[in-house]
Amino acid sequence: MIQTVIVGSGIIGRNHAAAIRRHPGLRVAALVDTVAEANAALAAEFPDDPPGCYPTLEQALADRPIDLVAVCAPTGLHVDLVEQALAAGRHVVVEKPLDVTLKRARHLSDVVRDAEARGLVASVISQxxxxxxxxxxxxxxxxxxxxxxxxxxxxxxxxxxxxxxxxxxxxxxxxxxxxxxxxxxxxxxxxxxxxxxxxxxxxxxxxxxxxxxxxxxxxxxxxxxxxxxxxxxxxxxxxxxxxxxxxxxxxxxxxxxxxxxxxxxxxxxxxxxxxxxxxxxxAADRFGAGKPDDSFVVGHLRQYDDIARAIEKGGRPSVRVDDxxxxxxxxxxxxxxxxxxxxxxxxxxxxxxxxxxxxxxxx
Missing domain, CATH: 3.30.360.10 (Dihydrodipicolinate Reductase; domain 2)
Structure with missing residues (x-):
C-alpha cells in the first residue's frame, strides 16, 4: 500500500481522500491542517482505519511511514509544501494551479527535476x-x-x-x-x-x-x-x-x-x-463513471491510478509539473x-x- 498524507483537509482534500479510499493500492495514513476541526471531520470518514491528524507536514512525516504527499492546501502554499515533501524523499502530487506566480513555479520545476533524478515521482493534478x-x-x-x-x-x-x-x-x-x-x-x-x-x-x-x-x-x-x-x-x-x-x-x-x-x-x-x-x-475506464455527482472523485481516482503505477514501476506520471x-x-x-x-x-x-x-x- 502507498501510504499517503493529505495536506489540507478542506473541500479539495476531501475529494482526494474519497479517491484514495477507492484505490486498492493507496491508503490515507495521515491528514495535515492547521484547523484541527477540519482534520477531525475528515478523519471521521475513516472509522475503520483512522488516519493520524497533524498541524504540520513536518510532524506527520516524522511520525508516520509516508510514501506520497498530496498537497491540497491554498495555492500560495503549494511550492513550499512540495519542496518540503521532496526534500524529505517523498513522492508528491499537487493540486492545480502550481502557484499564483510563475517565478515560484519555475523554481519548483527545477526542484522537481532534481528530485526525479533521485527516483521520486512528482505530478500535478489534471484529472x-x-x-x-x-x-x-x-x-x-x-x-x-x-x-x-x-x-x-x-x-x-x-x-x-x-x-x-x-x-x-x-x-x-x-x-x-x-x-x-x-x-x-x-x-x-x-x-x-x-x-x-x-x-x-x-x-x-x-x-x-x-x-x-x-x-x-x-x-x-x-x-x-x-x-x-x-x-x-x-x-x-x-x-x-x-x-x-x-x-x-x-x-x-x-x-x-x-x-x-x-x-x-x-x-x-x-x-x-x-x-x-x-x-x-x-472508452475503457476500469473505475467506471460512478454516480453523476461522483464524477469529480472518479476523475481524481483515474489520475491517482496513473501516479500509483509510476511509483510502483519507477516511471514518470502522465502529467508532470512542466504541464x-x-x-x-x-x-x-x-x-x-x-x-x-x-x-x-x-x-x-x-x-x-x-x-x-x-x-x-x-x-
Missing part, C-alpha cells in the same frame, strides 16, 4: 485529462481525424455565492488564490492547451461584478492564438447563477468535438458529418493582458517580463 471524453478527443486530434485545428471555444460558466468567498480569508486573494481564471478555470485551460498546444498570444479583459471583499476577478474573457494559427475563445465566471456545465468544443477541417460537463456530447471525424459519439463514448506550468503561464497571460490592455505573448510571461504587473489594476 480531466483522464476523462474518457478527453482521451477520445485527444486521440482523434493526435491521429489527424479532426484535420487541421482551426478554432476552439471554452466556457466555465459557474456560480459561487458571497458566502463561499467569505468562508475563508484566503479565497479571492492574489497572494493565495487568484480569481476565477486561476482557481476554477485552470483545468479547462489545461485541456485547451493539451488539445491545441500552448498558445502563443493572449488578449483578455476581466472584471469583478458580483462579489464583494475579494481582490480578484469573477469574470474573465480572452482570445488565444496558437502556433498553428488556430484561434480560441476562453470564458470563465463565478458570477453566473445558478452555474452551468463546463463546455469545450474544438473545430478542425475534417471534424469537430464537443465536451459538455465532462461528457462527450458530439464527435464528427474524417470528413464525415455524422455524429460518431455513440460508437466511442464507451502545470503551461496552464499557469496561460492564466497569467490572461491577467497580464487584462491589466496592460494589450495582447501578451506567452513567451513574455515565461521569461518573467510581467512578474511585477499589478493584476488588480484591470478591475
Amino acid at each position: 480531466h485529462r483522464f476523462d474518457p471524453a478527453s482521451v477520445v478527443v485527444a486521440e482523434a486530434i493526435a491521429g489527424g481525424a479532426l484535420g487541421r485545428l482551426t478554432s476552439a471555444v471554452a466556457s466555465v460558466p459557474w456560480w459561487r455565492t458571497q458566502e463561499y468567498y467569505d468562508a475563508a480569508g484566503w479565497r479571492g486573494t492574489w497572494r493565495f488564490d487568484g480569481g476565477v481564471m486561476m482557481n476554477q478555470a485552470v483545468h479547462t485551460v489545461d485541456l485547451l492547451a493539451w488539445f491545441m498546444g500552448a498558445p502563443v498570444e493572449v488578449f483578455a479583459q476581466s472584471a469583478r461584478l458580483a462579489h464583494e471583499g475579494i481582490e480578484t476577478e469573477d469574470v474573465a474573457v480572452a482570445t488565444l492564438r496558437f502556433p498553428s494559427g488556430a484561434l480560441a475563445v476562453l470564458h470563465a465566471t463565478t458570477a453566473g447563477f445558478p452555474g452551468l456545465g463546463v463546455r469545450l468544443q474544438v473545430q478542425g477541417t475534417r471534424g469537430s468535438a464537443v465536451i459538455h460537463a465532462d461528457q462527450l456530447e458530439y464527435l464528427a471525424t474524417d470528413g464525415a458529418a455524422e455524429d460518431r459519439t455513440p460508437s466511442v463514448v464507451a 502545470g506550468i503551461t496552464a499557469l503561464a496561460t492564466v497569467l497571460a490572461v491577467y497580464a493582458s487584462a491589466a496592460l490592455h494589450r495582447p501578451v505573448a506567452l513567451d513574455e510571461v515565461l521569461r518573467g517580463d510581467h512578474d511585477d504587473v499589478d493584476f488588480g489594476s484591470a478591475l
Whole structure:
C-alpha cells in the first residue's frame, strides 16, 4: 500500500481522500491542517482505519511511514509544501494551479527535476485529462481525424455565492488564490492547451461584478492564438447563477468535438458529418463513471491510478509539473493582458517580463 498524507483537509482534500479510499493500492495514513476541526471531520470518514491528524507536514512525516504527499492546501502554499515533501524523499502530487506566480513555479520545476533524478515521482493534478471524453478527443486530434485545428471555444460558466468567498480569508486573494481564471478555470485551460498546444498570444479583459471583499476577478474573457494559427475563445465566471456545465468544443477541417460537463456530447471525424459519439463514448475506464455527482472523485481516482503505477514501476506520471506550468503561464497571460490592455505573448510571461504587473489594476 502507498501510504499517503493529505495536506489540507478542506473541500479539495476531501475529494482526494474519497479517491484514495477507492484505490486498492493507496491508503490515507495521515491528514495535515492547521484547523484541527477540519482534520477531525475528515478523519471521521475513516472509522475503520483512522488516519493520524497533524498541524504540520513536518510532524506527520516524522511520525508516520509516508510514501506520497498530496498537497491540497491554498495555492500560495503549494511550492513550499512540495519542496518540503521532496526534500524529505517523498513522492508528491499537487493540486492545480502550481502557484499564483510563475517565478515560484519555475523554481519548483527545477526542484522537481532534481528530485526525479533521485527516483521520486512528482505530478500535478489534471484529472480531466483522464476523462474518457478527453482521451477520445485527444486521440482523434493526435491521429489527424479532426484535420487541421482551426478554432476552439471554452466556457466555465459557474456560480459561487458571497458566502463561499467569505468562508475563508484566503479565497479571492492574489497572494493565495487568484480569481476565477486561476482557481476554477485552470483545468479547462489545461485541456485547451493539451488539445491545441500552448498558445502563443493572449488578449483578455476581466472584471469583478458580483462579489464583494475579494481582490480578484469573477469574470474573465480572452482570445488565444496558437502556433498553428488556430484561434480560441476562453470564458470563465463565478458570477453566473445558478452555474452551468463546463463546455469545450474544438473545430478542425475534417471534424469537430464537443465536451459538455465532462461528457462527450458530439464527435464528427474524417470528413464525415455524422455524429460518431455513440460508437466511442464507451472508452475503457476500469473505475467506471460512478454516480453523476461522483464524477469529480472518479476523475481524481483515474489520475491517482496513473501516479500509483509510476511509483510502483519507477516511471514518470502522465502529467508532470512542466504541464502545470503551461496552464499557469496561460492564466497569467490572461491577467497580464487584462491589466496592460494589450495582447501578451506567452513567451513574455515565461521569461518573467510581467512578474511585477499589478493584476488588480484591470478591475
